[in-house]
Amino acid sequence: MATLTMAKAINDGLRAAMERDPKVLIMGEDVGKLGGVFRVTDGLQKDFGEQRVLDTPLAESGIIGTAVGLAIRGFRPVCEIQFDGFVFPGYDQIVSQLAKLHFRSQGKVPMPVVVRIPFGGGIGAVEHHSESPEALFAHVAGLKVVACSNADDAYWMIQQAIASNDPVIFFEPKRRYWEKAEVDVTATPPPLFTSRLARPGSALTLVGYGPVLKTCLEAATAAAADGTEIEVIDLRTLSPLDLDPVFDSVRRTGRLVVVAEAPSEVSVAAEVAARVQEQCFHSLEAPVLRVTGFDTPYPPSKCEEDFLPDLDRVLDAVDRSLAW
């Protein structure tokens, strides 16, 4: 058992995957000598060499497009996109090639590529450094999309994503990179594409993923002080969604609040709400509520505290659901 930051846990997970399989490569901007702008790949180039940890030219389409070619050749590239808002030059290669080659080739050409994207706000950054574009990837058939919320999960999930024979978009909540947790490297982790019960409860179900999971747990703690036991579920996988635990929970609690930083329209939170009303219609005691970012461009950072779902907004939604 070790106490690690999420950044270090991902670093250890990457190292373990690279030691296990010589075909695993890391590629991205500043990932080598610098160790990445968040230091997630710190020390890996020193230990594995420049041919396995590639400081690439500054071109995101190039990062993804060459990773596709390397995967055709039999490598397992792990691409780092430096910030969420910089992924879009690579979006064409992700959607047109990475997501479709397995289907186009009728299974003859798998695409075991991981695209790591630090996402979300809360770090006081300039424009394009705080976005939550996960729905744009979850909407694309052929991709799998996951988001980690804590160091222990991150350590295992990155290794499982690298071992997957499908392309995985791996979202890392950048404002949680430096938060520590116990990581048991001898444990048997749950499968990658499963959601996780983070806190049991009976009065209401709270679903989140990535950076807001901590906010959800804080809300549950605050509500418990008032005698309300909230069940918290960490989605972990955004595509495919693993909603059976959510359905089971909502059938017991009758109430659901979904929390995410991304804007609400046509979002992962919207998909969760739609599926829950399909599957749990007669169990619902209140409409499914969402607490999300607003349908605006991510604001200047002096406004971001009002943009991001915080404890008060989550508790407000909990109160509205319970009062229905």
Added chain:
Amino acid sequence: MSVPQSWTPVTSGDSAAVPSHDQVVAGLKATDEGGADLVQLLTPEGERVTDPRFDRYAADIDLDTLKSLYRDMVLVRRFDREGNALQRQGQLGIWVPLLGQEAAQVGSGRALAPQDMAFPSYREHGVAWTRGVDPTDLLGIFRGTDHGSWDPLEKRFHLYTIVIGNQCLNATGYAMGQKFESKVGDGPDAEATICYFGDGATSQGDVHEGFVWAAVYDAPVVFYCQNNQWAISEPTERQTRVPLYKRAQGYGFPGIRVDGNDVLACLAVTRWALEECRTGNGPVLVEAFTYRMDAHTTSDDPTRYRLADELELWKLKDPIERVRVNLVREHGVGQEFFDGIQADSDELAARFRQFCVDMPPPAPDRMFSKVYAEPSPTVEAQREAFLAYHASFSEEPLAGSSIDAGSDV
């Protein structure tokens, strides 16, 4: 704070010292003439000419090999014409003709070693032929039954890429992998990659990025641009101010323009380029200067944007006719040979046609197959619901063939 001021260039007394904008552009402009740098080994009139740089890359081409190059081009043209006809008769949704580009494709394709890898665009039926992909394997794409049915790794010929320029990065990544696996060098197992794209694609960012990446990683990739003068309706001068092969210099690797209607020159230049890559001197840009003699696709109407005179001029440079003339005049090949090739091509066309009309529709639930390597519960649930929905109408099972009915995800 400074105040912006207008700036006036200082004019010298000698106006000839600084070329005008028009003079600069005139010296750079892309042209429909091949120009002095064009590598040619066989003239449009069928005369074998020498080239001190590239003769040795065609020195082993004996009469039998020349005949086989001719045969390849005739057969490729024949099934290409059949593709057009099948579309006109409603058997194909679309066909992408290669008419006029047979030499550019057969010449470069025949230069590849078995271990080399090729990344095509979507017009490379002639390259497919040289890689041993049966022409009938191309039909599914254009009939709408699949997105490509050959095994790209076995054939060393990637699936067609329709998004313009995407494959330049995929090819570069593949070539980087060849280098990482130490397949570059003097050994007999040395490998290279060739990437096909057109003049229109050269405007794409992915082609630029492919050039940058290949250069900084010394990737063993031949960028093979078939400049067929037209990107649907847009002429090459809408894509570039400089002849395309000259762009390579800016990226730090050699660029060369070859007569794309000369199968010997295309073979020789591509052999050289591949050898450069295999031995660690890659990448290389080859511009095969050719002409799209037919429409962009069967959905296109070139009479709306180009003059028939232009086509008549290029017919005089036909890639197949010049080889025929050479075989007759310089080698005394008789009519019997040409009749035999004609019979072979008619037989191929008949087989191509019959295969096409016999193709069964895919099973409707095939769309749920192979979306992922590892099953997705979302897709599986949708497949089950889809099958149950159809089962509610009929006792009959769904018609159509399935690559993997019942056994796959």
